[in-house]
Amino acid sequence: MRNSLGFELYPGKRLPAVCRDGVKRSAVITGQADTFFSIPAAVQVTVGGKRRTVAGHIYMDMENVRRFAAYSYMANAALIPWTSHKPRLARIALRLIKATAYGRGAPGYIWDYASDHAAALAGGCRNYYGTSEWAQGGFAARAVLKRLPADLLPRLAVYFDKLSALYRLHDPIDGVIRSNRWPSPPPPPPPLA
Secondary structure (H helix, E strand, C coil), X not given: CCCCCCCCCCCCCEEEEECCCCCEEEEEECCCCCCCCCEEEEEEXXXXXXXXXXXXXXXXXXXXXXXXXXXXXXXXXXXXXXCCCCCCXXXXXXXXXXXXXXXXXXXXXXCCCHHHHHHHHHHHHHHHHHHCCCHHHCHHHHHXXXXXXXXXXXXXXXXXXXXXXXXXXXXXXXXXXXXXXXXXXXXXXXXXX
């Protein structure tokens, strides 16, 4: 749509633009372009329950995606964070651990060692990534796994592998602590005669 003078990008027009935190916001063109590459614009963000306006400009990047860049010298530029929000891997892992606290889908089964539990979760993530099935994990684990993006599952499997190796260092199996840093306690002294 063009305005009465025939311009497509005119002040007051709203365009969707991706901000530096990865969120697509509606940018309003605020003035005539001073260069060919950028158009002055503003977006609104909600901070503390109040709407704030962030000034900047929109441009097209190399992949032909419309982006919004905030002017760093303006007052509200810090209201848009530099990184996109992604859930932390540990928080997702905790959800999966809680879903499989009673192992193998049976409510009466409790894991003997934390390292076995973490190793089973690593294998389950790999299995679900390859086949979209993990029957041994139980219903609650599959409910967590099906909501996760597919590219996160290999990272989650590596996380559980590392967690399993860490637990294996400190799990007492057969009375032996498998750690070079903390040797097993010395035997008790012989009884006095």
